[in-house]
Amino acid sequence: MPSPLVRTKLFIPSVRPEMVSRPRLLDRPRASEIPRLTLVSAPPGFGKTSLLASWVEASRAAGRAVAWVSLEETEQQPESFWTYVVTALDDAAPGVGASALTLLQGAHPSIETVLTLVLNELITRPEGLDLVLDDYHCADGPAIAADVSFLLWHMPPQVHLVIGTRADPALPLGRLRARGELVEVRAADLRFTLAETASYLNEAVGLDLEAGDIAALEGRTEGWIAALQLAALSLRGRDDGAAFIAGFAGDDRYVVDYLVEEVIGRQPDDIRRFLLETSILERLSGPLCDAVTCRDDGRLVMEQLDRSNLFVVPLDDTRQWYRYHHLFADVLRAHLLHEHPGQVADLHRRAAQWYAGHDELVPAVRHAVAGGDVELAADVIERSAIGLLRDREEATVRRWVDDLPYDVVRRRPVLAVGFIGALMSSGQLEGVDERLDDLERVLADPPADTVVLEPSVLARLPGTMETYRAALALARGKPDDTVAHADRAVALAAPGDDLTVAAASALSGLASWGSGDLMAAHRGYSAAVEGLRRAGNYSDVLGCSITLADLQITLGRLDDAVSIYEGALRLAAEHEVGGPMRGTADMVLGLGQIAFERGDLEAAAAHLRRVEGLGEQCGLPQHPYRWRVARAHLLEAEGDLAGAVALLEEANRVYVGDFSPDVRPVPAQRARMLVRQGRLAEARGWGREAPLSADDELHYVREYQHVTLARILLRQQAAQGSAQELQTACGLLERLRVAAQEGGRTGTLIEILALQALAYLARHGRHDVPGALALLGQALRLAEPQGYVRVFVGEGLPMATLLEALVREDPSWAYARRLLEATRPVSKPVPARDQGLVDPLSGRELDVLRLLATDLDGPAIARELVVSLNTVRTHTKSIYAKLGVNSRRAAVTRAAELQLLTRAS
Amino acid sequence: MNTAPPSRAAESDESGCYEIRLHGRLDPRWSTSFEAMSLTTGEGFTLLRGPVVDQAALHGLLHRLRDIGVPLISVTRIAPDDATRPPHHHDTPTGA
Secondary structure: OOOOOOHHHHOOOOOOOOOOOOHHHHOOOOHHHOOOEEEEEOOOOOOHHHHHHHHHHHHHHOOOEEEEEEOOHHHHOHHHHHHHHHHHHHHHOOOOOHHHHHHHOOOOOOHHHHHHHHHHHHHOOOOOEEEEEEOHHHOOOHHHHHHHHHHHHHOOOOEEEEEEEOOOOOOOHHHHHHOOOEEEEEHHHHOOOHHHHHHHHHHHOOOOOOHHHHHHHHHHHOOOHHHHHHHHHHHOOOOOHHHHHHHHHOOOEOHHHHHHHHHHHOOOHHHHHHHHHHOOOOOEOHHHHHHHHOOOOHHHHHHHHHHOOOOEEEOOOOOOOEEEOHHHHHHHHHHHHHHOHHHHHHHHHHHHHHHHHOOOHHHHHHHHHHOOOHHHHHHHHHHHHHHHHHOOOHHHHHHHHOOOOHHHHHOOHHHHHHHHHHHHHOOOOOOHHHHHHHHHHHHHOOOOOOOOOOHHHHOOHHHHHHHHHHHHHHHOOOHHHHHHHHHHHHHHOOOOOHHHHHHHHHHHHHHHHHOOOHHHHHHHHHHHHHHHHHOOOHHHHHHHHHHHHHHHHHOOOHHHHHHHHHHHHHHHHHHOOOOOOOOHHHHHHHHHHHHHHOOOHHHHHHHHHHHHHHOHHHOOOOHHHHHHHHHHHHHHHOOOHHHHHHHHHHHHHOOOOOOOOOOOOHHHHHHHHHHHHOOHHHHHHHHHHOOOOOOOOOOHHHHHHHHHHHHHHHHHHHHHOOHHHHHHHHHHHHHHHHHHHHOOOHHHHHHHHHHHHHHHHHHHHHHHHHHHHHHHHHHHHHHHHHOOOHHHHOOOHHHHHHHHHHHHHOOOOHHHHHHHHHHHHHHOOOOHHHOOOOOOOOHHHHHHHHHHOOOOOHHHHHHHHOOOHHHHHHHHHHHHHHHOOOOHHHHHHHHHHOOOOOOOO | OOOOOOOOOOOOOOOEEEEEEEEOEOOHHHHHOOOOOEEEEEOOEEEEEEEEOOHHHHHHHHHHHHHOOOOEEEEEEEOHHHHHOOOOOOOEOOOO
C-alpha cells in the first residue's frame, strides 16, 4: 500500500477566467461519438491542463461524472498509481472502487483483479464517466502501461479515458487509431493561431497591441502558449511595448529564458528572491514557504502571485496549496542554481525540517536527500520506518533503501533492521542474509559512531532479527529451520515485545501448517493471537482468527471455531472506533460457514446478509473471494448449481493469496460443484491441469484436492459403471483416511469415511448394506458431538438411502434420524397443488426426473438411486405420461417450464 | 547510492560521450543544471556535450530537456576527445 493519499492530486483544476475561448478545441463531438481514448500530447506550456479542465467543465455540465488524477513520479509504482486512480473513480462514482481499494490495501495485489472489480461496477452504471489522467508521462512505463491497456480494452462505452502527457504513452496507439477509437490533440492543434493570439493578448489580457506586433509575437513564440503568457506578463504596465516586442523578435535566445528573465527581472527584489528560493518546492503553502525563506509573508506572496497570474497553479479549493507551472519552476531553479549554488542545500534542508515536523515523511526524506543531508534523512526514516512497516507501508520504506549509502545505514542498527523488514516484505530476499550477518557484527561490537535515536528500541532488535531469519527459512521452504529460528526469536524477544512474539509464533504456526502438523500450527497461531491481543493489534487478531478457526474446522472442532469467531467479534466490538473494525465481516462470514456446515441454512443466509450489510470496507483483503465462496455453497444447497459454479468462477478471479497455504483451492471447489452437476468432463479437466493422480504421494496441503479427485472417480464410476475407476477411488480414499487419521484431522476424516461408505455401497450394492453402514456409523460417531450435517446431506440421494437403512437398523439414534430428516427437502415432492399437473409426480418420480436432467444414462441413474434398471424404466414411463411428452429431452424442458427441477420450498 | 551491492553501471558499451543539439540559444546559467555536460551556443542553437554513464542517464537527460520545453534537433555519439575540444569552427563558445 502506498503512503497516505495526497488529496491535492485528485483536485480538478478550475478554468481560469482569462483563458481565451477556443471553440475549435472545445467543441468536442457528442459524448456518444467520443471514442475510448482522448490523448492530449504536447510539450510543457501548451495549455494541456487548461484544455482538459475546460472539457471537464463542459462534461460535468452535461451530467457526466469526472475522475481526475494529476500524476507525479511516485505513481510509477503500480500500487500507488492504481490507488489514486481507483480513489478518484470512487469519488466520482461512489461505491465503484470499494472492493478494489480493499484489495489494494493488501500485500502485492493483482492489478488485473483490482481492475476487474472496478470494471464490474462500472458496467452496472449507465451514467457517463470521464477518467482524466493528467501528466501521464510522470507515471508511464511498462509496469503501468499493460494495466492501463487492459482497462482501456475492457471499459464499457459510457466510460472515456482522457490522457494529458508530454510524451506519447506506451499504449497501443496504432491499433486504437486504426479502429477509430482515438482522438488526438497534439502540439500543432494546441498552438495559438494568429487570431487566437490577437484575441488572447488584446481581449483576455487587454493589451491593445497593433496587428504587426501581434504577428511578431506569434511568429517568435510559434503560438506556444506559455511563451505568449510570459510575453503578456512582460508587456503589462510597460510604456515601451513596441520596443520590447521588436527586441524580443530580433533575438535568437531560447524563448522561455528570454521571457522569464524579463518577468522576474521586473519583480521587486524580495519577490524575485522568494521565487528563486521556493522553486525547489514541488508544492507551496504559506507556512512551508516561510520555513524555506525564513520570512513570514509566504501566504501573502502566494496570494499576490495567484492574483497576478504569475505561473502558480492552485491545488485545492481553499487556496492553501499551490505549485508553480512546471516550465516556470524549471527556469527558476536554473536561475537559483546559477546565482546561489551554495544556498540550494540549505533550502532543501529547511524544507525537509518543515515536512518532518508536519509528519510528511516522504517529502521530508526527498528534500533531505536533495539537500545532501543523509543524516537528517536517516533520522526521519529511523523514527518512522518501524511504524510504517506495521501499517503495511513497506513500499514507502523500500524506496528509501536506495536513497541512503550503506555505511550510513550500518551505523544505525534500528534503521538497518527497518530496511531489512522493508526488503523482506517487498519480497526482496536477496542480500538479506548478508545484511543480517553484518548487523549482528555491528551489534556485537558497536563502532564509536553508532547512532540509536531511541535506545529502548535497541533491546528489541535481536528478537526481530531472529524473526526475520525464521521468515527467510519459511520463504526458502525449510519448515524445520523456520520453527527453530522462531523458537529462538520468542526466547530472545525483549520483555513486553509482544509483536515479535506474535510474529515469530505465527511463522512457526505457518511452517507447521504447511507440513501438516496441525496441532503445532494451532499452538503457534494461538500464541500469535495472544501476543497480538496483548499488543493491542486487534485488526491483526481478527486476521489470525480466520486461520485459527480454519485449523479447528479441519481438526473437527466446530464448537471451538465458533468460540474463536465469537471471541474475535467481542474484541472487535470493544475496541471499535467510529464503526465496525476491519475484519468484522470475515468473522461473521466464518460463523455463517459453520452454521452452513451444521445444516442451518437460514442462519447461514442471515449471517451472509449481515456480512453484506457491513460492506467490503469491513473485510480483510481475502474477503472478496471468501464471500463469493460462501455464497456459492449456499446457492448450491438451494439447488442453483449453475449459479454456484458461476460464483466460484468469480471467486477465482478475485482470489488473493496470503501467507497461508491454499488448502482449499477455489478451482478444486469448483470441480466438486461440476461433479454434482454431472459435468464430469470439465471436472476431469481440472484434475489433469492440477495435475493430480491417484498415485501421488499424499501431502496435507493437497489433501482437499485429492479428496476432490476421489469424488470425480466415484462419480465417473456411477455414470459409466467402470469397476477400475471404483477400485482406484477406493485405494486413494483408504490412503487419505489413514493420513487424515494420523494427522488428527477429524474434520477431513468424517468426509472421507462418508465417501468410503458410498464407495462401499457402489462396490457391493444392496447385497452388503451392513458393510457400508459400518463405515457410515464410524463417520456419524465422529461427527455427532460437533453437530455436522452438510457433509452428509450434501451427498444427495445415495446418502439418503444409506441413512434410511441406518435408521431402520437403529431407530433410537436421534442424530441419524435428524440427518435423514435433513436430506428430505431435496427429495420431498413438490406439493401436488404447485405442480400444475392433473396427475402430480410422486417423490420418487421427481428424484428420477432430476437425474434425467443430468447426463447420466439409465444404468447410472439406477446405481445413483440404488434401484434396478427396470424400476427406473417404470418411473420414466410414468413421468412421460404425466408430463404428456415422449422423450427425455422434452420431459426435461417441460419440467423446467413447470419449475419442477428446483428444490421445493 | 547504496554501496552495499557491487555497481555494474560502468558497462563499456553503454557509456560514452554525446552531443545534443537543441533549437534556440540556451542561457549559460543552465550549465549548472546539466552538471557534467558542457554548454555552448551558436546562432539559434545550443550544443550540450559530455560523458553519459549509461543509456538510463542519457534518457534521463533527454527527459529533462523535454521538461523544459526546448526543441531537440539531434543526438549524436561522439569520440571522447571531441567532447572536451571546442565545437565546430563557426560556433561561439559562451559557456560559463
